[in-house]
Amino acid sequence: MSLKEDLKHKRAVFAVFYIVLAVLCVFIIFAGINLGAMKVSGYDVMRIVMSKLTGSEQLRGGIADNVTAVVWEIRIPRILCGMFTGAGLAAAGVIFQGILQNPLADPYTLGISTGASFGASVAIYISIVTGMYMPVTGFALAAALATLAAVTAIAGKGSSFESNDLIIAGIIASSVLSSGVSLLKMLSGENVSAIVFWIMGNISSCDWSDAALICPVVTAAVIIASIFSKQLDIMSLGDRNAAAIGVNTKRIRFIYLVIGSVITAVCVSVCGVIGFVGLIVPHLLRFRLSSKNSVLIPASALTGAALLSLADNVTRLLPGGEIPVGIITTLVGGPFFIYIFMRRRRV
Amino acid sequence: MSLLSVKELCFSYGKTPFLDNISFDINEGEFVSVLGANGSGKSTLFSLMNGAKRPDSGTVSYKGRNISSIRTKERAKEIAAVFQNTECKFPFTCFEIAEMGLFPHKPRTEPEDIDLIKGIMERTDTLQFADKLITELSGGESQRVLLARALVQRPSLLLLDEAMSGFDIAARIKMTALLKELTRTSGMSVVLIRHDIEAAFMESDRILALKNGALLYNGAPDDLMSEKFFSDIYSVRAETENGRFYITGTD
Numbered sequence: 001m002s003l004k005e006d007l008k009h010k011r012a013v014f015a016v017f018y019i020v021l022a023v024l025c026v027f028i029i030f031a032g033i034n035l036g037a038m039k040v041s042g043y044d045v046m047r048i049v050m051s052k053l054t055g056s057e058q059l060r061g062g063i064a065d066n067v068t069a070v071v072w073e074i075r076i077p078r079i080l081c082g083m084f085t086g087a088g089l090a091a092a093g094v095i096f097q098g099i100l101q102n103p104l105a106d107p108y109t110l111g112i113s114t115g116a117s118f119g120a121s122v123a124i125y126i127s128i129v130t131g132m133y134m135p136v137t138g139f140a141l142a143a144a145l146a147t148l149a150a151v152t153a154i155a156g157k158g159s160s161f162e163s164n165d166l167i168i169a170g171i172i173a174s175s176v177l178s179s180g181v182s183l184l185k186m187l188s189g190e191n192v193s194a195i196v197f198w199i200m201g202n203i204s205s206c207d208w209s210d211a212a213l214i215c216p217v218v219t220a221a222v223i224i225a226s227i228f229s230k231q232l233d234i235m236s237l238g239d240r241n242a243a244a245i246g247v248n249t250k251r252i253r254f255i256y257l258v259i260g261s262v263i264t265a266v267c268v269s270v271c272g273v274i275g276f277v278g279l280i281v282p283h284l285l286r287f288r289l290s291s292k293n294s295v296l297i298p299a300s301a302l303t304g305a306a307l308l309s310l311a312d313n314v315t316r317l318l319p320g321g322e323i324p325v326g327i328i329t330t331l332v333g334g335p336f337f338i339y340i341f342m343r344r345r346r347v
Numbered sequence: 348m349s350l351l352s353v354k355e356l357c358f359s360y361g362k363t364p365f366l367d368n369i370s371f372d373i374n375e376g377e378f379v380s381v382l383g384a385n386g387s388g389k390s391t392l393f394s395l396m397n398g399a400k401r402p403d404s405g406t407v408s409y410k411g412r413n414i415s416s417i418r419t420k421e422r423a424k425e426i427a428a429v430f431q432n433t434e435c436k437f438p439f440t441c442f443e444i445a446e447m448g449l450f451p452h453k454p455r456t457e458p459e460d461i462d463l464i465k466g467i468m469e470r471t472d473t474l475q476f477a478d479k480l481i482t483e484l485s486g487g488e489s490q491r492v493l494l495a496r497a498l499v500q501r502p503s504l505l506l507l508d509e510a511m512s513g514f515d516i517a518a519r520i521k522m523t524a525l526l527k528e529l530t531r532t533s534g535m536s537v538v539l540i541r542h543d544i545e546a547a548f549m550e551s552d553r554i555l556a557l558k559n560g561a562l563l564y565n566g567a568p569d570d571l572m573s574e575k576f577f578s579d580i581y582s583v584r585a586e587t588e589n590g591r592f593y594i595t596g597t598d
Contacts, residue, residue, distance in 0.1 A: 004461050236435050237444070243419060245423050245427075291437045
């Protein structure tokens with residue numbers, strides 16, 4: 001096969017991959033909406049969605065209000081949050097692996113998630129002590145962004161955000177904040193389960209306000225990340241080579257640092273710490289599909305979306321009640337990662 | 348005609364002076380080797396020549412423009428560089444690596460660009476690796492692919508910092524022949540940092556030799572070949588005869 005034909009063939013393979021994943025996502029959405037004690041037909045789901053989008057009450061004539069409420073207020077926002085969180089974490093994984101030039105980096109390497117956990121723990125602790133409601137997501141997001149600012153300040157001091165500086169800054173921030181979380185857990189006494197449960201990663205309580213935060217941020221971030229993907233490819237050759245090919249490495253690394261961190265901050269603030277999606281998906285696709293970020297970022301986003309929402313559906317099917325989806329992703333993801341890692345080493 | 352002009356260049360790391368008052372020109376179509384012992388300042392000089400570092404004083408100008416004032420992407424259209432280190436931790440195919448050389452010129456590879464990349468890969472003997480992953484190649488093979496990438500940039504000035512150190516002898520001879528042909532046919536200039544002194548004397552139009560951050564020698568190989576040259580630059584004793592040299596011991 002000539003190089004031109006090979007290029008055409010690869011583009012066709014990528015297109016088929018995107019289409020298959022998009023169809024899979026649609027299938028998972030409908031399966032997810034229908035999971036649970038209350039069964040709703042696909043046709044009724046469509047009517048409810050169209051009715052809400054158009055504001056026409058007539059479209060859902062004959063469907064009980066409680067059915068509409070369960071589908072529209074509980075199941076759809078939960079599925080959307082799961083899907084976009086999976087997409088965001090997987091895309092952020094690609095970004096962090098790229099800017100840190102490390103195939104084992106993930107969205108949590110720089111301590112952004114620990115920052116969010118600390119913020120959430122503070123909010124939960126204040127609620128426990130004072131009895132006042134504290135917006136956990138808001139605290140988590142603010143702390144995650146403050147962590148990003150601290151990591152950027154430490155790594156950017158007198159250098160050009162080199163990958164080792166960023167990793168060291170992330171380790172420092174993560175260690176300090178982990179101690180903070182441990183302290184708050186200790187101080188929370190018998191109410192410690194609230195903090196532990198939040199950190200486990202859970203999308204069962206997501207509502208439209210969460211979806212309204214996650215969906216646009218992840219969509220915009222994935223689009224922006226795809227725009228500069230060529231520069232991210234070139235940075236894989238190391239900073240000196242990348243600069244010699246015309247990439248402003250400091251600027252590009254900073255842009256991607258902000259994009260990846262904002263995605264992580266938003267996803268973790270809403271859903272807690274959901275492990276392994278941001279590591280396994282980019283790692284698997286990089287070695288199976290392509291290393292080109294123009295392909296890898298959207299492909300990882302779609303795969304992450306399908307994977308996390310599928311995992312969430314599984315948690316809802318388990319006997320004995322739901323368990324946080326973060327437990328499932330780590331329980332299944334850990335051994336699976338060991339498998340692909342060992343297999344790749346054998347190859 | 349002078350392509351790159353270095354004038355009274357001084358550079359220090361912190362308070363430690365590293366390069367001292369260096370001046371030379373690189374002309375169009377020249378093949379120049381830079382020699383010097385470890386730590387003599389060769390790689391730092393390269394970083395200043397391609398604008399990656401800024402001098403404390405003095406200037407580096409490319410076609411009359413201060414190199415620091417040329418934007419990174421514009422500079423990459425004119426000057427390409429390849430380094431000894433071939434680190435790439437991600438499994439890009441060698442074609443994708445070579446394709447990266449198009450970046451300064453256009454954002455997306457068009458079908459007509461494939462012929463250009465393929466042609467350069469063929470001439471650099473890397474087309475056989477086109478579908479292979481860079482992570483699966485040996486150091487020397489990876490260096491060849493990175494050199495092919497640099498030629499895809501279609502530079503007027505090619506800087507090679509020990510970029511052929513991993514080549515076997517046949518690969519080095521073939522690549523040097525190709526680069527020398529390009530200097531004649533397209534006017535591209537090549538500047539190489541190298542430790543292969545014999546090859547430098549055989550192949551170069553001119554040699555620049557550094558010692559402790561100072562440019563001690565700048566001239567044609569035949570004019571520089573002397574026992575004093577080897578003693579000054581490498582602190583070794585050498586005998587020279589009929590344009591050849593033999594190292595006999597250290598100073």
